[in-house]
Each structure stands twice: as C-alpha cells, then as structure tokens.
Amino acid sequence: MELKTVELLKNRRSFYVLDKNIKVSEEEIKEAIREIVKYSPSPFNVQSEKVVVLFGEDHDYLWGTIVMETLRKIVGGEEKFKETEAKINGFKNGYGTILIFEDKDILEEAKKGLGSYAPNLDTWSEHANGIVTIGLWIGLRELGLGANLQHYNPIIDEEVKDKWDIPKNWILKSQMVFGNILEHPEEKSKIDINSRVVFK
Template identity: 40%
Template sequence: MDSKFLDLMGNRRSIYALGENVSATNEELISLIENAVRQAPTSFNAQSTRAVILFGEAKDYFWNTIVTDRLKQEVPDEEAFKGTQARMDGFAAAKGTVLFFIDEAVIKFQQENFPIFADAFPGFAETEQGMAQFAVWTALAEQNIGGNLQHYNPIIDAAVTEHFDIPAEWTLRAELNFGSIEAPAGEKDFMADDQRFKVFGN
C-alpha cells in the first residue's frame, strides 16, 4: 500500500548540519508552524500546547547565551566544554528555533472539571506535545527544511521565562531547531518488528 504520508514521515529526520539558506520567508514559516500546531490532535480538545518561534537575534541569544551559559555551569572545564560549544554553534547556525510549552493552567482546568480523569491529564498533555512537535517537524520536512529536536529543559526554564516574558504557567518541553539542510542525516536503524508489535485476530 503506497502512502505519501509515510514517505513524509521517512523524510523527517534529525538533521544537525543546518543553515539559514531557506527560501521561505519568516512569515511563511510562522504560518506553517502555527497551522501545524493548530491541526495536531488534542485530548478533550484541550489545546494545551504553546509555541514560541525564535529567529535572528532572539534565536542566537537563546543558544549562545541562555543555553550556553547554563551548560558552562555544568561543564566548567574549558577544554571539556569545546564539544558542547560546537553543538551550541551548530544549533545557532539554524534558521530558527521553536520552543514548545505545555500550559499547566489548561491541565488544572481539566482536572477540576473532569476529576475522574484528573491523574491522566498530564500524560494526555505530553501526548499532545509529541503530536504537535511531530506535526511541525514533518511539515517543515515536506518543505525540504531540516530539523532536530533538543531537550535542555528544565535547566534553562527560569532563564527562558525571564528573558522572553513567558507566562509562569507554561512549562518548556522541547526545542526544535530548523533550517536549510547543509548535510544529510545518517542511516537510521530500526529494532526488530517482532520485539515491537503484536497482532491478534484476522
């Protein structure tokens, strides 16, 4: 069975060699990202995902100052930090970065109004996050724009909240870098199907 969607999924890879050579305008990229988040499924139609899109100086400040300065506190030796600095430089070289958040106020509202599912709502929100991140990443890949997903939360949360004036109720969950593909992804390995899937009935 042929599937264009599965082909798109296969094109969505972790690309680390990213650049700013993207033909789409910032406005077009913003529209694409916002629509992908908007169309992603959400349990109870909660719509708890929030996204902050960074370009230019804002993107550079995020990687070169907020993340880099925080990581230097964990790796104080300059020689040992060279590898980390190279990664930060690579992330900063991308066209932009999407910061994905969960709005905890939405979860609290759900818990108060649907108490029978109260314990499940945080997990539902995480599932929504994954689908929104995947939707954005795949939509970018369709436009031949590469991406890689990072997780420097929670150690950078306070600095991000302060610098970008993020509502206190928003919790950072991931950082998606995107840009022109300057070098392809490597080969991808898959685990054996018999360890991953079970099928019953016919």
C-alpha cells in the same frame, strides 16, 4: 502504494548540520506552524500546547548566550567545554527555534470537570505534546527544512521566560532547531517490524 504519511515520516530525520540559508519565507514557516498547532488534537480539546518561535537575533541569543553560558558554568574547564561549545554553535547556526510548552493552568482547570479521568490528563497531555512536536517536525521537513529536537529544560527555563516574557505557568518541554540542510544523517537500523506490530 506508499502512503504520503510514510514518505513524510521517512524524510523526518534529526538534521544537525544546518545553516541560515533557507529557501522558504518566514511567513510560510509561520503559517505552517500556526496550522499544525491549530489542528493537532488534544485530550478533551484542552489545547494546552503552546509554542514560541524564535528567529534571527532571538534564536542566536537562545543558543549563543542562554544555553551556552548556562552550560559553561556546568561543564568544568575550557578544554572540556570545547566540544559542548561546538555542539551549541551547531544549533545556533540554524535559522530558528520553536520552543514547545505546556500550559499547566489550562490542565489544572480542565481537571476540575473530569472526575475520575482527571488523574490521567497529565499523561494524555504529554501525548498531545508529542503529536504537536511530530507535526511540526514533519511540517518543517515538507517545507524543505531540517530540524532536530533538544531538551535543555529545565536548566534554561527561567532565563527563557524572563527574556521573552513567557507566562510562568507555561512549562518548557523541548526546543526544536530548524534551518537549511547542509548534511544528511546516516540511515538508522530498524529492528524487525513484526516484533513491534502484531496482528490478530
């Protein structure tokens, strides 16, 4: 018997060739994201993970203006920039983006009551961020959508916060692009699982 969990993990891939012709409603996407974030565990239940979801013109502005123009200043020469431009346009072609954040103020406040555990909270919060991220990735796939995870932070952080009035204490961790799947990625090789999982 194959677990549903395994099936979902197998179906979660990095889908890069996406478009906006999704077969699910925005309301269904919103509800799924709310539920996934709500029920994802966090250390000491601090719930410091935050997400901002961009649709439509906001999604397009993130990739077509903020990311594109930031990278244009960094990548020298128009000829050299063509490859970068094509890559960023690929993200823009998707339907939406989930901006995934960590609220540093919540973490700092929580540390005050944790005694000797306090120094570990930053590491544990990264674990929680990963849990939210994989939950969103699997959830989107279960809705029939493809997604890929990007990390253009910190070079876009200030513009993103200014554009969408995001609190300064929210630290941008990643950007998850999602949309309708046009092309499936090739299978990736896996090393012998017995070299990674050991039973005693």
